[in-house]
Amino acid sequence: MDAKTILKKLDRIEGLPTLPAIAMEVNQMLLDYDTSINKLSKILVNDQAMVSKILKLVNSAFFGFRGKISSISHAIVVLGFNTIRNAVVSVSIIDAFSSEEIFDGFDITEFWKHSVAVAVTSKHLAEKSKIHSADDCFIGGLLHDIGKVILIQYFKELFQKVCLSVKVNNQSFYEAEKSEIPVDHTQIGGHLAKKWQLPAGLVDAIRYHHDVRPSVNDLNLLMIIHVADIIVNTHGADSKAKLKLSDIHPDAVKVLRGQLGTVSDWYPEVSLEIESACKFFLEK
Ligand SMILES: [Fe+2]
Ligand SMILES: [Fe+2]
Numbered sequence: 001m002d003a004k005t006i007l008k009k010l011d012r013i014e015g016l017p018t019l020p021a022i023a024m025e026v027n028q029m030l031l032d033y034d035t036s037i038n039k040l041s042k043i044l045v046n047d048q049a050m051v052s053k054i055l056k057l058v059n060s061a062f063f064g065f066r067g068k069i070s071s072i073s074h075a076i077v078v079l080g081f082n083t084i085r086n087a088v089v090s091v092s093i094i095d096a097f098s099s100e101e102i103f104d105g106f107d108i109t110e111f112w113k114h115s116v117a118v119a120v121t122s123k124h125l126a127e128k129s130k131i132h133s134a135d136d137c138f139i140g141g142l143l144h145d146i147g148k149v150i151l152i153q154y155f156k157e158l159f160q161k162v163c164l165s166v167k168v169n170n171q172s173f174y175e176a177e178k179s180e181i182p183v184d185h186t187q188i189g190g191h192l193a194k195k196w197q198l199p200a201g202l203v204d205a206i207r208y209h210h211d212v213r214p215s216v217n218d219l220n221l222l223m224i225i226h227v228a229d230i231i232v233n234t235h236g237a238d239s240k241a242k243l244k245l246s247d248i249h250p251d252a253v254k255v256l257r258g259q260l261g262t263v264s265d266w267y268p269e270v271s272l273e274i275e276s277a278c279k280f281f282l283e284k
Helices: 003-012 021-031 037-045 048-058 072-079 081-096 108-129 134-143 146-154 156-169 173-180 185-195 200-207 219-235 250-255 257-261 263-282
Strands: none
Touching: 003 146, 003 185, 021 081, 037 048, 037 072, 037 081, 048 072, 048 081, 072 081, 081 134, 081 263, 108 134, 108 146, 108 219, 108 257, 108 263, 134 200, 134 219, 146 156, 146 185, 156 173, 173 185, 185 200, 200 219, 219 250, 219 263, 250 257, 257 263
16 A cells, blocks of 8 residues: 555545534634634533533643633633634544544553643743744644554554564654655644644644655744654653754754753743643543
């Protein structure tokens, strides 16, 4: 099977995960400038489980309002449309892709921990560098490896082949994909994101996070996700580890120089934020 055949097969799979309906609706609505707080609250009110999760989120240590926000419309006023949209999309996606039975034998919680860590780190990089909206970077980080989930769910043999090669040849997952199978998680993830009608910049950030190309839509978003992934992979396990700048695309090194130079100073604080985000998004 070549990459084209695999992506075609992906299109034909019935029951291929869709972006959960409510997230899709909220996503569409926020592309429309006329959306009012009222309209958005009305949609959310139809999903009480979502409402209580969002209220729990805005009142959590993550945002720091500590029990002061009691309604969705208040949450939108305080945090803004984008933050609420991103919270809804994040919660829906994690919920849709967390069933332990489907991912039998694969630690899906570890997968989401990595994704949440990249999301929080991307948000931090965006805030400090001021080169992108922090909210969009959070979503990009959360979704960057989504192709892996599809690989596990629908192409298990290919996935196992990659895992074996990671162990035996001591390679990164991406290197093993390149040498062992005809398609990789960035191609699958990009394909899926397009199907979900996510913004073009987000599709490209998922598609090229291991292979930065200056010609993409929204290069700054891509560079932030690319760098955050490498920071998390380096510092996640060992806070004293040294970043290898040669792994990072030179344009990204230039643009994010200030943040890269001081990473060991700020990462400990960011890892506390990662912990609190994991608590919210992953605790059942
Ligand atoms: Fe990746
Ligand atoms: Fe990753």
